[in-house]
Amino acid sequence: MSSNPYETDLDRNEANYQPLTPLAHLERAALVHPDHIAIIHGAMRVTYRVFLERSKRLANAIAALAIGKGDTVSVMLPNTPAMLEAHHGIPMTGAVLHCINTRLDPQAIAFQLDHADCKVLIVDREFSAVMAEALALAKVSPVVIDYDDAEYPEDAPFPKGPPIGQHDYEAFILAASSDFTRTAPDDEWDSISLNYTSGTTGNPKGVVYHHRGAALMGYSNVIASGMGPHPVYLWTLPMFHCNGWCFPWTLGVVGGTHVCLRWVRAKAMYEAIAEHGVTHLCGAPIVMSILLNAPDHEKRDFSHTVSFNTAAAPPPEAVLAGMAEAGFEVVHLYGLTETYGPAVVNEWKAEWSALEPGARITKKARQGVRYPALENLAVMDPGTMQKTPADGQTIGEVMFRGNIVMKGYLKNPEASAEAFRGGWFHSGDLGVMHPDGYLQLKDRSKDIIISGGENISSIEVEDALYKHPAILAAAVVARPDDKWGETPCAFVELRLGYSLSENDVIEHCRVLLARFKCPRTVIFREIPKTSTGKIQKFLLRDEFKSTD
Template sequence: MFRQSVNSDMLSPVSFLTRSVRVYPNKVAVVYGDRRYSYREFQERIHQLANALLAQGIGPGDKVVFICPNTPPLLEAHYAIPMIGAILVCVNTQLSSQEYLHIVNHSDAKAVFVDNEYIAQILPVVGDFAKVKLFVNICENSCSILLRGPEYETFLVGSVKTPPVVETIIDENALISINYTSGTTGKPKGVMYSHRSTYLHTLGEIVESSLKPDSVYLWTLPMFHCNGWSFPWAVTAVGATHVCLRQCLPTDIFKFIEKENVSHLCAAPTTLLRMICSPEAARVRLRRPLEILTAGASPSPTIIQGMEELGANVTHVYCLTELHGPHSVCAWQPSWIELDPEKVSRMKARQGVAYTTSIHMEVVDPLTMQPVPADGHTMGEVVMRGNNVMLGYYKDQEATERAFQDGWFHSGDLGVIHPDGYIQLMDRASDIIARGSDIISSIEIEDIIYQHPDVLEVAVVAIPDPVWGEVPKAFVVPKYGTNPTGEEIIDFCRKNHAEYKSPKTVEFCQLPKTATGKTMKAKLRHQEWFGQDRHVR
């Protein structure tokens, strides 16, 4: 597949598979329920998928869409598709029909693989897929063939297990995948990753998560989210074991942690919260240390302490789709061991420092692009550059140029840098609350409310106010068995923080979440500002 040279090799994460098969041919590579595939068997299935695609006329440059949970077919796709020079498009499994239509057509997909669980959202628009010439049904929960095309296992069986014969790929900057953003500010944008950037980001994940050959990784993070933060390649690179998980339920998570002796997983804070609140949490017995990477929102001290009481070590990373997922990590400092648990949890909730393979990350004044003082108070925009930054947005040069202005990727996140060099996010620009002339961070208020003993989750947004223009409102999920009042929450904030930053009102409810566990603040804000104009300063 790749052109060879005496003193260099093309950087592609596909090469990690070849090495692990040579070193660990009979070791278990993939576990899914009662199924187990050795590294040799895993490679043979990947070769079958690659050859089957080639036989259907799918090859270099073609886009292949997968709408699939964390099951073996999607894991196999992360190798088979780039192996033939095609481009993998992993799609969120919780979208609407129109969103699927937009992504399939915008990506110019020629093949679509769909798990039958999600077929109801595909059928209304399948006739409008402009360029698709191959459909494959992934039939696990149902044996019925609903799209005009073969069933996945049948598709594989008809192909040889030998490496596919394809043209040599000589450009490591060629596309390996397209990941679509959540589309909270418009239609989803296609974020382009290259073979080279993915290879280097994979190495970064291995370093920062301490993956080793005896590691066992549980798939609690959706693979459709930034290609699972490159862990489909990272776990394979070290010869570790993937444990696939169709549904991310606390019962199943704890079951497989114990059954498969899991050492690593990645999850949004909301998943960790569900684990802490689950009855199984009181019964789980970890047979080995459990390393957890979390992102999507800053984990509250309650979540960090709760997971660590179970015996897990939680590390906070800072992710954006445009950066392959994690770009920074709250790296542990030995001096923190002398701090009390609550202080440690607050230190670990920061976004931290750049990954080993990322390096470049600053907080700058958005007008001058000069770094802000490292005082922990002066806010600026968080910007990045380096190996793991996307190639750009697919078919959207204007948006790409805006994102790359002044030679940096602009995150749109506002943060501070502390004297120790660790970055901490304060807010999205759109989430800042402008109360008269005062600029208030919603995250700052959330951090205070999280300290209330009866609060499980909280989100703070700006709401209109006739006097101040806008003021904070807190949406609170109380802990099970508690019944706090809005007045108690507001009074708690006033006693522990500046009074003008306290929420004016409190509403108790369940928080709307994205498929990756992020609280949808835009939805909360929209319902408060419906029919009114808001100027985001």
């Protein structure tokens, strides 16, 4: 029996194999571009040399607390330099970074701290009060470090709270040496971060990322976003959300500049774009709405085109047109917390730009093709685990396979096994595959409305609603019905200065949809959204549980 000559005496060693890690991106940027501005925050300017030095100081300070591989360091920070330093300094020690949603209540925070077995906690003083309540409820007793943002804006919506920790962040890291030799990871499968799902039913699940996936996302984000050398990235997407879609690690690949923004408002965004030459940003549709509906005195002119990555439902035609006129090119992405954020991109083809507007919008509405770092994307029958025909009609469950799929759910083997059933990650999203290989979502499995035995896609109805110029936001959910089982109910937010009746909305939909798909009821009200701008349909469905 002959041996394989390509495996004989050709062994893996330190010279020809190193575990992938996104920490290498910052290290290279600091070596190649040490004096390039890495971070802008108010009047603060931080070079790549200093960014790396401060991250190493944080690593040393954390390590001095006997924190290392397998330990969890939690942070509750807005989009600030400390959050960027945490993404590098904490994993350098081998510890796992746990970013907490800044909008959570004390009970939810306490659950996460306990479930993650938090050892060290870094908290911005804006959140001192809620964190103090959470710590009183939690079983764990982490070392607490207060972050006092020197560039706290005068128009901040919340005042700073009193310190609640044993250390001040700035003093904590400046007392440590900047001489730190990274040893993590021993294996690229080592965990780098922990992100919790929204937990709309029961407790949230802890999604675990590894160094390999985060490193590959750095390259993939650069490609999918069309980033050239030294892009300028505006932080409107919260860094606590899927680790900011891994962009805290991504910009080091191309020596980019992070422009921090503690909270989203139109004037600050326009100022950053005009004054710092912002080239890229990511955000939910609500960010587009804020930009487009800003009063004229808050807007600023800029001569370049800004790439805007969004990953919710495809924006309606009027929004896309408005964004283009305002100087933004919208790039449609799709993904989940379990896929490190975006894993699908609507990769635009030049010939589509020549299509008539309706056909062009149809192309824009699709989620797209797999990220360069994703090995496989499919629409499958979850029962048979067979791929559905790529006909643009047959609905199945969207499934993922590859290196940017989570390790699994922390301390939840049953949920992990179910998510990975059949060797694929089950997204819970329903969609179709088009003949050209582009994916289009139809709905979440739980959001499909079954009326009289017919399946109605809430996304399809919402698309029709957004075509009305008076409608700012819309969400469609199933309303229990004695005769039909369920019927579509539309929740609608109107633009300022507009008025519509329920009949106006229904008649508008009847022009665009089959009659059985049209809303039977319309409720005009503010629609609840998450801190990242996603509509919380479960809250709308819950209203019917108590009223019907």
